[in-house]
Amino acid sequence: MKRKLSLFAIPYVIWMAIFVVAPVILVVLYAFSSKHGFTLDNFARMGTYAVVFGRSFKLALIATVVCLAIGYPVSCMMSREGPRFQRIAMVLIMLPMWMNFLLRTYSWMAILENNGLLNQLFQKIGLIDLWNQLFGTNLTFFPMMNTQGAVVLGMVYNYLPFMILPIYSVIIKLDPSLLEAARDLGADSVNVFRRVILPLSLPGVLSGVTMVFVPSVSTFAISTMLGGGTRILLGDLIEQQFTGGAYNPYLGAAIALVMMVIVVLCMWVMNHFGEGEEQAVML
Amino acid sequence: MSKELIRLRDLCMAYDDELVLDHLNLYINDKEFLTLLGPSGCGKTTTLRIIGGFSTPASGDVLFDGVRINDVPPYQRQINTVFQKYALFPHLNVFENIAFGLRMQRRSDPKDPKRKGKLSEEEIRERVMEMLEVISLKGFENRKPDALSGGQQQRVAIARALVNRPKVLLLDEPLGALDLKLRKDMQIELKRIQQQVGITFIYVTHDQEEALTMSDTIVVMDKGTIQQIGTPEDIYNEPKNAFVADFIGESNIIDGIMVRDNLVQMYGRQFPCLDGGFGENEPVDVVIRPEDIDIVPLEQGQLTGTVTGVTFKGMQYDIIVDFRGFKWLIQTTDHSPVGAKIGIKIDPDGIHVMKKSVYSGMYGDYSSFSDAYDELDDAEAGEDEDET
Structure with a gap:
């Protein structure tokens, strides 16, 4: 570590000060104040929102697990293909991210609606009739919109690339001679994976989990659009404090602060769970 | 075993x-x-x-x-x-x-x-x-x-x-x-x-x-x-062809003619050697290791040549000697200055005769020696040379 800060670091330091440190300080200040000055009232009211906290963390956790379950095998498979396939796959994974977030979520609404694309497809192929016969129900469509499942789907769809990219980039960098060495020493493919690939890809998993979990917890709009807006998440709750009729930026800041503390605690626990070897990238 | x-x-x-x-x-x-x-x-x-x-x-x-x-x-x-x-x-x-x-x-x-x-x-x-x-x-x-x-x-x-x-x-x-x-x-x-x-x-x-x-x-x-x-x-003393002779250690590889068993001709002169089993007057490659060459006064030399380069290597001098346009590497403990005319003598056991092969004429000349010499010690550079 250099003792003196390099001259070239100064722009970065200024950037960080203005856009990271200052906002955090402001959030903390707001959280501990009201129109009339210092107060702890904002935190006293936090209990009211325990349900929202619980729901947000639960859905974010589910979305993260689903992303991991999809992202890890996809990363593994991609890394085994030729360079051409890898480039194309990478573009396909990145492509949706170049489109506007709201647009993507609106598309999902069109797909999941009661007379949306998916339900029309299910009617055409007779899946709904089959379902009715099997379970004795009388559905004309599957209610997919305005469910927590739809919210999780929205999160997974939006944040999956953030799981795939770090895992993929770790796996692709694994030295092939390590895998050969493991095979040479008597490991079959299961053991090569379990004892070499998996432990060495953990840093990628940790940063993938971080990059999916954090934005999932604080996500907003998805729950309003795909979840019907009746069971709001933390992101929506905070948004309401700043834009809604219940205008109260002090409370909004307090909720944001509590959420931040919980997220940081989660990440801290997780990084130590990974033996603290390679720290996941904190964003 | x-x-x-x-x-x-x-x-x-x-x-x-x-x-x-x-x-x-x-x-x-x-x-x-x-x-x-x-x-x-x-x-x-x-x-x-x-x-x-x-x-x-x-x-x-x-x-x-x-x-x-x-x-x-x-x-x-x-x-x-x-x-x-x-x-x-x-x-x-x-x-x-x-x-x-x-x-x-x-x-x-x-x-x-x-x-x-x-x-x-x-x-x-x-x-x-x-x-x-x-x-x-x-x-x-x-x-x-x-x-x-x-x-x-x-x-x-x-x-x-x-x-x-x-x-x-x-x-x-x-x-x-x-x-x-x-x-x-x-x-x-x-x-x-x-x-x-x-x-x-x-x-x-x-x-x-x-x-x-x-x-x-x-x-x-x-x-x-x-x-x-x-x-x-075996490999060092009896290389089978010019490639092996060049790859293992330093070698001067000279065109020769096997006059008969135990007698080989180079530069129009005949040298006694210990090899045999070749056809009469068969063209051959002759390997002479740099350390098997003795420098002698001009009049006693089997061949005479001019020193064109000297490198001090600690244990010995590596000198490059021009024999009618073909440059040899000689390792010796005696210093001979550049430009000196010297005579050389090779004992019969210092001469190794090989059949001609696809590698004949590709190795064993030290004309470019002084330029690339230091790199020769480095295995990587030596390898590149061998590939060209």
């Missing part, structure tokens, strides 16, 4: 239409230190990978103890490998790296059919500690690989392979990444370890000095074929 352990029969291998192995035949004895020596691209690493089970030959057979093992996966072969860049597991400490192979042993283990069930923790501990003793790294068991020096990592890689008690250890240029001093120490260390554990070592290198120091048998390869097999002494 004489029991045959591995036989390679008619191996062929091609990458992208380029023939890497061209009908290679080779047998390897039990408990032998055998070196595959050649420039990069000669097929030596491919041969090693086929023996290890990491590559499948396009045609031909690999026999181990008389059994064909072409389709046996690496983890079922009684062979372990030390990889070029060690390939130590970065997430495991030294102990766990060495123990890796032992933990992988399962029921009906092909490497040890008599053993039933897994090794106990004490057994593993005992065998790892024994290996740490062999490689003199006791007390390092809790270190991670990145906290070790290159030489230490190298020894851990060897221990990790040997702990499984393989019948054969494959080593793929294992000393390439070490500095010169360490490389020399490790050469002796490797030879000692091989004698201590008493198994076959198959060693791949492009460094002729490494090969000469450690091997029982050297296999010189070029362009996917074996150029010569023999003991280090």
Whole structure:
């Protein structure tokens, strides 16, 4: 570590000060104040929102697990293909991210609606009739919109690339001679994976989990659009404090602060769970 | 020492239409230190990978103890490998790296059919500690690989392979990444370890000095074929063709004519030698090692030439002498200044006669010597030269 800060670091330091440190300080200040000055009232009211906290963390956790379950095998498979396939796959994974977030979520609404694309497809192929016969129900469509499942789907769809990219980039960098060495020493493919690939890809998993979990917890709009807006998440709750009729930026800041503390605690626990070897990238 | 352990029969291998192995035949004895020596691209690493089970030959057979093992996966072969860049597991400490192979042993283990069930923790501990003793790294068991020096990592890689008690250890240029001093120490260390554990070592290198120091048998390869097999002494003293003569040590290779047995003609002069069995007046390549040439006063010389370059090498001078346009390298302890006219004398046992081959005329002239000289000591640069 250099003792003196390099001259070239100064722009970065200024950037960080203005856009990271200052906002955090402001959030903390707001959280501990009201129109009339210092107060702890904002935190006293936090209990009211325990349900929202619980729901947000639960859905974010589910979305993260689903992303991991999809992202890890996809990363593994991609890394085994030729360079051409890898480039194309990478573009396909990145492509949706170049489109506007709201647009993507609106598309999902069109797909999941009661007379949306998916339900029309299910009617055409007779899946709904089959379902009715099997379970004795009388559905004309599957209610997919305005469910927590739809919210999780929205999160997974939006944040999956953030799981795939770090895992993929770790796996692709694994030295092939390590895998050969493991095979040479008597490991079959299961053991090569379990004892070499998996432990060495953990840093990628940790940063993938971080990059999916954090934005999932604080996500907003998805729950309003795909979840019907009746069971709001933390992101929506905070948004309401700043834009809604219940205008109260002090409370909004307090909720944001509590959420931040919980997220940081989660990440801290997780990084130590990974033996603290390679720290996941904190964003 | 004489029991045959591995036989390679008619191996062929091609990458992208380029023939890497061209009908290679080779047998390897039990408990032998055998070196595959050649420039990069000669097929030596491919041969090693086929023996290890990491590559499948396009045609031909690999026999181990008389059994064909072409389709046996690496983890079922009684062979372990030390990889070029060690390939130590970065997430495991030294102990766990060495123990890796032992933990992988399962029921009906092909490497040890008599053993039933897994090794106990004490057994593993005992065998790892024994290996740490062999490689003199006791007390390092809790270190991670990145906290070790290159030489230490190298020894851990060897221990990790040997702990499984393989019948054969494959080593793929294992000393390439070490500095010169360490490389020399490790050469002796490797030879000692091989004698201590008493198994076959198959060693791949492009460094002729490494090969000469450690091997029982050297296999010189070029362009996917074996150029010569023999003991280090054989290879050095009796190279079969210009390629081998040039690759192993320094050689002056001169066009000659074999007048009759024990008499060879160069530069229109006849030199007594100890070789025979050639046709009368057959054109041949004559190898004269730089250290076998004596400098004598002009009038006593069999040949006379002009010194064009002198390099002080510590133990001796390397001088370049022009004999009618063909430049020789002579190693001598006497200093001769540039421009001096000198005479030389070669004893009959200093002359080695070879049949003409595809390599004739490609090597053995030191015209470009002074420019590239320092790089010749460097194995990598030497290799590049050989490829051109």
